[in-house]
Amino acid sequence: MSIANKLARKELIAMVPYQSARRLFASSGDMQGKIWLNANEASGPGNYQVSSDSINRYPDFQPENLLKAYSQYCQLPTENILATRGADEGIELIIRTFCQAYQDSVLICPPTYGMYAISAENHGADIIKVPLTKNLTLDLAGLKAQVGQAKVVFLCSPGNPTGNLLSQDEIQAALELFAESAMVVVDEAYIEFSPEQSVASWLKKYPHLVVLRTLSKAFALAGLRCGFTLANTDVIAMLSKVIAPYPVSAPVADIASTALASSGLEQMNIRVQETNELRAQLTHWLAQQEWCSQVFNSDANFVLFRCQNEAIKNFIFDGLAKQGILIRDQSKQLNLSDCLRISIGSEDELNLLMQSIRNSFASEKINTNNVITTKA
Numbered sequence: 001m002s003i004a005n006k007l008a009r010k011e012l013i014a015m016v017p018y019q020s021a022r023r024l025f026a027s028s029g030d031m032q033g034k035i036w037l038n039a040n041e042a043s044g045p046g047n048y049q050v051s052s053d054s055i056n057r058y059p060d061f062q063p064e065n066l067l068k069a070y071s072q073y074c075q076l077p078t079e080n081i082l083a084t085r086g087a088d089e090g091i092e093l094i095i096r097t098f099c100q101a102y103q104d105s106v107l108i109c110p111p112t113y114g115m116y117a118i119s120a121e122n123h124g125a126d127i128i129k130v131p132l133t134k135n136l137t138l139d140l141a142g143l144k145a146q147v148g149q150a151k152v153v154f155l156c157s158p159g160n161p162t163g164n165l166l167s168q169d170e171i172q173a174a175l176e177l178f179a180e181s182a183m184v185v186v187d188e189a190y191i192e193f194s195p196e197q198s199v200a201s202w203l204k205k206y207p208h209l210v211v212l213r214t215l216s217k218a219f220a221l222a223g224l225r226c227g228f229t230l231a232n233t234d235v236i237a238m239l240s241k242v243i244a245p246y247p248v249s250a251p252v253a254d255i256a257s258t259a260l261a262s263s264g265l266e267q268m269n270i271r272v273q274e275t276n277e278l279r280a281q282l283t284h285w286l287a288q289q290e291w292c293s294q295v296f297n298s299d300a301n302f303v304l305f306r307c308q309n310e311a312i313k314n315f316i317f318d319g320l321a322k323q324g325i326l327i328r329d330q331s332k333q334l335n336l337s338d339c340l341r342i343s344i345g346s347e348d349e350l351n352l353l354m355q356s357i358r359n360s361f362a363s364e365k366i367n368t369n370n371v372i373t374t375k376a
């Protein structure tokens with residue numbers, strides 16, 4: 001037995017880490033030349049300058065330029081904002097702050113973002129699942145039955161991997177249910193694609209509301225690792241006891257502040273508009289394909305769809321991979337059998353994707369027993 005295996009916390013030995021899109025394909029060599037439509041990243045590079053003038057100094061705990069810029073953008077005072085190493089760090093912090101290890105639980109509504117469960121498991125918090133309904137709405141009766149059982153409730157709107165917004169009414173209903181017993185986290189990683197649906201302005205009314213934001217999606221800065229936790233001051237103060245002393249590096253703060261300045265916001269808005277248009281086109285195309293049995297309505301920068309059966313799902317996924325296009329298999333998620341998710345890349349990338357799927361079907365055929373045979 002290795003020394004790590006001998007000494008590690010027992011639950012880590014069998015634990016499988018988050019299978020990020022990046023990790024899943026890190027071993028496939030040749031990252032260049034591939035088309036990445038599997039991690040909901042934006043396409044295309046950024047163009048930023050950083051200053052190394054004060055790089056010999058520790059950054060501020062919360063760099064002022066960054067907090068001011070985000071405060072302007074989200075219309076909340078800086079006291080309500082905690083900048084983090086991506087929204088993922090926010091998720092982890094909230095669990096570590098509010099869940100007593102080996103005692104408390106978090107509540108999730110699957111199918112949903114994988115990191116809530118991973119972070120909970122990592123911390124030794126139990127996971128209560130109240131699945132979304134068939135229509136991907138909150139199961140309010142199911143939630144009501146769990147009041148008092150969880151310390152943190154994770155809602156994701158727009159949802160990942162489903163793409164749909166929760167209605168403000170159902171979010172409000174969930175907030176009312178857990179008013180006395182749990183922090184209610186609304187993960188708004190994709191809110192820029194429908195900004196009018198944000199609940200960030202509700203913080204005054206709901207002391208137990210926490211909103212998560214990120215620069216990884218609409219701002220096209222996944223590599224930067226910068227996110228924000230929006231909450232009331234007492235919650236921010238508590239999270240600040242748990243977070244590392246210098247969570248945001250100075251170069252990250254510089255780049256993020258630039259992205260949040262007016263020309264950065266303008267570019268972001270243009271990107272969102274283009275993404276929403278391309279998403280509508282891809283949705284329309286998918287809906288016309290006979291092998292596609294369902295296209296989920298999306299308010300984010302990706303589209304989830306269901307294939308007629310598992311053989312077709314694998315055929316499409318593998319056919320694209322062979323042609324260098326990576327999408328995400330979501331079929332292991334609750335109620336998402338035979339489902340695949342495509343991130344909205346550039347127009348060229350999506351055209352190539354559609355062409356590549358056509359190529360797959362042109363060179364192979366699927367017979368009625370779902371056995372794939374190569375065309376003679």
Ligand SMILES: *Cc1c(COP(=O)(O)O)cnc(C)c1O
Pocket residue numbers: 040085086087088089113156159160187189213214215216222225226227
């Ligand atoms: C991508 C994503 C995150 C993580 O964002 P980072 O800021 O890159 O850590 C959080 N929540 C959801 C729903 C996401 O899709």
